[in-house]
Every structure is written in structure tokens, then in C-alpha cells.
């Protein structure tokens with residue numbers, strides 16, 4: 164375990180209600196600089212809502228949020244945050260090259276109406292390199308596979324050179340080669356000191372990168388501790404040997420709950 168670093172996200176007693184319905188309750192969560200945190204939980208448990216709340220996209224109905232030590236209300240350094248939302252497509256119907264989409268990730272750093280600087284171009288090239296798409300930069304995004312488009316979106320967020328990176332299910336529906344490319348990009352990002360908060364159902368090749376796991380259930384945080392070994396086939400969970408970091412009274416954070424459409428939730 165490395166020495167504790169400064170908190171980059173601090174949410175205390177956080178709650179979110181959507182259309183009057185409580186979706187998140189009593190969430191206390193601190194993420195420290197350089198951590199790689201995975202956010203797990205059954206479908207509908209509130210993972211996406213939590214990520215959106217932590218990035219300021221979904222207002223809190225209760226609680227306090229600090230980003231990089233600054234109360235959310237006074238936080239202005241938005242370029243320090245990168246966010247890859249769930250189930251988005253890089254091909255919006257507007258014809259755009261891979262490099263153009265990635266360059267749009269520099270907009271929070273660029274001065275309005277100025278041509279891209281050398282630093283902008285270098286950041287775009289580095290981001291494309293990191294996700295393994297440097298050779299596709301001039302191609303239209305529409306010609307890429309779904310997994311490659313997901314990597315374009317990750318490169319777009321990377322191009323802004325964020326210190327804190329949120330990804331909501333980046334591997335959903337992505338084939339194994341693309342999952343490996345993604346794991347390599349996140350690994351490089353993590354090694355360079357970035358903080359990563361990743362929502363996922365399946366860790367796959369990302370598993371070795373994880374420092375810590377947070378589990379939500381019914382809008383509450385029910386586990387926060389060392390990474391859990393997940394048995395995808397049977398849904399059993401195996402807490403790390405010799406560790407008993409479950410919250411008191413929370414014995415089975417990974418019990419499956421039925422999917423709203425009848426299938427089992429996958430992890």
C-alpha cells in the first residue's frame with residue numbers, strides 16, 4: 164500500500180433524488196489522488212447516478228461534495244476532470260474524423276476562437292497513441308467498430324489531460340482485443356498518477372489495475388475496501404484472504420438481484 168495521498172473527491176452524506184424518488188442515500192466516499200477505484204453494483208443500484216453526481220452533472224439533494232479540496236460550489240477547474248459517459252457513441256451523425264473528435268476534448272483547456280496550439284496537437288496525438296488509434300486519426304469515426312469508437316471517446320477525455328478520470332462501463336459490449344487496448348491505456352494513465360473511477364459490470368483485463376472496490380446496492384454504499392474477486396460464472400464473491408473489511412452487518416455485497424427485465428445482473 165502506498166502512503167495516503169490527498170483526497171480528490173470527498174462526498175459526505177450525499178443523496179440524490181430523481182423526480183422525488185430517492186436514488187442515492189447517505190453516501191460517504193473519499194477517493195485519493197492516484198487511486199484506481201471500481202464502482203460495482205447490480206443494475207439500477209445507482210452507479211451511473213453517483214458518477215454523474217461526482218462530476219456535477221446530477222445535483223445532490225443532500226450532502227457536501229468537494230473536488231480537489233474545493234467545495235463544489237466554488238470549483239472551476241473543470242479541465243482536471245475527464246468523463247466517459249455510458250453507452251455513448253463517438254459517431255454522432257456529424258461527419259468527423261477521429262482526430263477531430265479527440266481534439267474536442269481540448270476545448271476546456273483552449274482559449275476560445277484560437278487555433279489549436281502545439282500543446283493541443285501534442286495532447287491529441289498522445290491520447291490517440293495511448294488508446295492505440297494513432298493510425299486511424301484521419302479516418303471518419305463512422306468507419307470504426309463500436310469498441311474502437313469507445314476508445315475514441317476515451318482518447319477525447321484523455322486529450323484534456325485530466326487528473327481525475329471517470330468512466331462509466333467503458334467495456335460494455337466491447338470485444339476482447341478492444342478491452343485489452345483499453346486496459347493498456349488505463350494502466351498507462353494510472354501509472355502516470357491519474358486517479359480513475361471506473362463503473363463496470365465485468366473487470367476482465369482491467370482486474371489487475373484495481374486498488375479498491377466500492378459496491379452500491381439500492382442506492383447505498385454497502386462495501387468499500389480491497390478489490391473483490393468476482394466469480395462471473397456463479398456470482399460468488401471471495402473477499403481477499405485474511406481481510407475482513409466488510410462494513411459491519413454487510414456480509415454479501417455481491418449477491419445478485421434480479422435484472423428489471425428478468426435476466427440476472429452480470430458483473
Ligand SMILES: Nc1ncnc2c1ncn2[C@@H]1O[C@H](COP(=O)(O)OP(=O)(O)OP(=O)(O)O)[C@@H](O)[C@H]1O
Pocket residue numbers: 181182186204205206207208209210211212213
Ligand atoms: N433520468 C432518470 N430518470 C428517472 N429515473 C432515473 C434516471 N436516471 C436514473 N434513474 C433511476 O435511478 C436508479 C439508479 O440508476 P443508475 O442508472 O444510476 O443505476 P446503475 O447502477 O448505473 O444501473 P446500470 O448498471 O443498469 O447502468 C434506477 O432506479 C433508475 O431507474
